Amino acid sequence: MTTATPLDWIHAFDPETLPDTHYAQARRCLLDLLGVAAGATRTPLAAIAERFVTTQHGGERPLLFAGGRASPTGVALHGGWLIDALDAHDGQVLTKGHAGVALLPGLLALPEVESLSGRALLGWLALGYEVATRAGIALHATAGDYHTSGAWNALGVAAVASRLLGQDRATLGEALGIAEFYGPRSQMMRCIEHPTMLKDGSGWGAMTGISAALLAGDAFTGAPAVTLQAGDVASLWEDLGRRWYLFEQYFKAYPVCRWAQPAVEAVLGLGAIEPSAIERIEIRTFHEARRLHTPHPANTEQAQYSLPWSVACAVCFGTVDVHGITAALESPQVHDLASRVHIEESDTFNARFPAERWASARLLLSDGRVLESEPCEARGNPTNPLEDAELTAKFHALADPVLGERRARALHETVDTLESCPASDLLALLGAP
Template sequence: MTGDKSDGSAFEGLKGLSAAASSFTVGLKYDDISAEALRIGRRCILDGLAVSLAGSEQPLIDVLDRHITRIGGAADARVIGDAGRRVPVHLAALWNGSAGHAMDWDDTQLAEGPGRPYGLLMHPTMPPLAAALAVSDLIAVETGRPVSGKDFMVAFQAGFEVGCKVAEAIDPDHYMLGFHTSGTIGTFAAAATAAKLLGLNVSQTAQALGIAASMASGIRAGFGTMTKPLHVGRAAENGVTAAMLVREGFTGSEEGFDGRWGYLAVAGRGGDPERINDRFGRPLTIESPGVSIKPYPSGVLTHPSMDAMRFLMEENALTPDDIEEVTLFAGWNVLAPIRYEIAKNELEGKFSFAFLLSAIILAGRAGKTEFTDAFVGSDACQTMQRRVSARFDQNIEDMGWDRIRSRVVVKTRDGRTIERWADENYRGSPHNPLSDAEVEGKFRDCALGILDEAATAKLIEAVWKVETLSDATVLYDLLSWKPSGAAVS
């Protein structure tokens, strides 16, 4: 049973970030979303499904599979990769979100506020997308009526916007002092999406966000382990759980973001909600300042440097045997999240410039094939990593954190020194976006060895027309290597 559409008298007169986020979520309609935001939304959904499919075969999903099997429970919703499997709705969200962040290949929100490091807010697609898939399947089971593609898109956009605006509102110290925003703020994105699909009213949606505020977690100590993707899985799981609890009558604060004991004050040393309260949907963050769709499965702050290495190799016709030494120079916004001097496995490799640049040197690319324990641990990769180092550069630091800046210096075995600056308008950013064809190509890379070309083509076609689908959860079948036989309509 969904919630009453009325606001509820208890909510009347309340102001602040909680009220703004809840009112926006409940009030958002398809016609409110611009054509450009819808276009980018389809790209983000296709990209999110791509990285989720690739992540569904990562080792951490095998562990989650055993954990979820042991728990058991209601057959509410399917999971990405296996349309024949049904699990409790919150655990489906956990699976989907963890798979989507397993390779650290999901998109990145751009910051626009002062003092916020460029590209360092949150991964905005996976928490609401994981929640939307799980809750849509639950609704179909409970009511016998599928969630349309149009309603799916609206709920996704609502959660995407709530997460991004809250990330802008909270003090930047939230991330800089160690919280992982995709795990913390992502919880609110998932809660808003779930609340929208469940039809909660404004008061109920505020309470769902208030409950989510007591569940939002994730610290950066987990980077380089299975715990980092678990943050996004738990964000989706906890957001769904918060909305489901409210639907059943559980109560929570309607001002979970606000005041002395609200989330912004407790987890972020405050923030600037007044700058955000009147800006939900004005414009949608997905449109401006936009979102980066990643060309590489690692943190977006590493991508300009990886491209610089790639272009340097190509422009100078260098081979791995030509490389004597590589030094990357950057400021702390780029270097601080990079934890591993030498990566021993794929998870550490995402946070090691030695590996990231070595992959480009050795393979000329860094995709699904290179981000494996076998490639990282190979003799060639381990040897090359020891020729690569990263150094802090005060001059680059003084340029500010409004862009991702770095330069790569290569010394060759024949005595040359070659330097290249990273392009501030890096590939995948809103300033230099991947083309639709490149996003499709990324999906094909992610689907390699999982889906055949015919199934891949069907999925891509379905996402480009997602709002016309009579049942959005057909996406589960198209993503599955164990299809249950549903057809696109």
């Protein structure tokens, strides 16, 4: 299936002729993204995003799970911001970031999506994952520092948007070049050290991808996209159509940074423990996870990027959920326990990052006992996947309180049968809660 160049492959891609397994995996990604988007409507960022795009990006395209309307660029920006507001969406280890958070808003942005079959919508989503993930791996292989996901998921959005707009191969190349050049190469570790609503740059990535395709269609030119076309990354694109990164995404069990989740699994594996009985929690993990160091978050963004807070929630509540990163911010018990979490760096775990993320936990109890976990990875990787029932439960836990059980169930059923119905059936369910 591979042709001469990545541009050739992208331009020749047919979204309706993939194997059934690809549509099934795309449905899993779609359901998970929609659940996260619905749950994220309860964050402060969601309201800010809607106000901004409806006043600054005027247009008639409907926003995802919001009542306003905006231009295609506004829809993409809003949707990327919305999903990114709740750090529960899928990702990929080698990119150290996220593709779907920008791809779904990008797909919904253009009016051309309304005439698609459900099968084609899933196929275009699969294409986006392929382009974005490979571009992300290529960027990490060639750039000297660590950029947010928007720097490379913009290329996946541009590829899908260009194809939806029916652009020729040359125009597709310009769109990808524009997206790469204008993609937000913001500093990821800065938002790890100082968590704010900036998050992972994916709102800007989605908007950039749509802007790039629209500009290319109006004869705006861009420099070649080196993450696709440079000789030193050619090997990363050689197996297009044979190796599918769609199947190498992970799904999150908890709405916090992926780097904190091995530590969560480690403490949960020790069983239920009364928080007051714990004098100290020692977490051994890799360097990047150690930098998730905020013990007393003041808002949900800080909570989502805090390993001590995630661990304290896991002990206090037996899980980490939306409550833990919102209402529980007022809990003296969680704050008290978070102050007793100490993070140490492990050379062994450092050597395994980014392909693997590990942590172990050691609990010192007031009665003198010491409980030690085995080294743990976060659940949800392709090697230790979440079961379909777990993803379904996650979707409903996020969507039901916002959409209502009846509408959430209808949305779930529509995603499950999307290959045999028009995309418009899905779009009709994505309006304001």
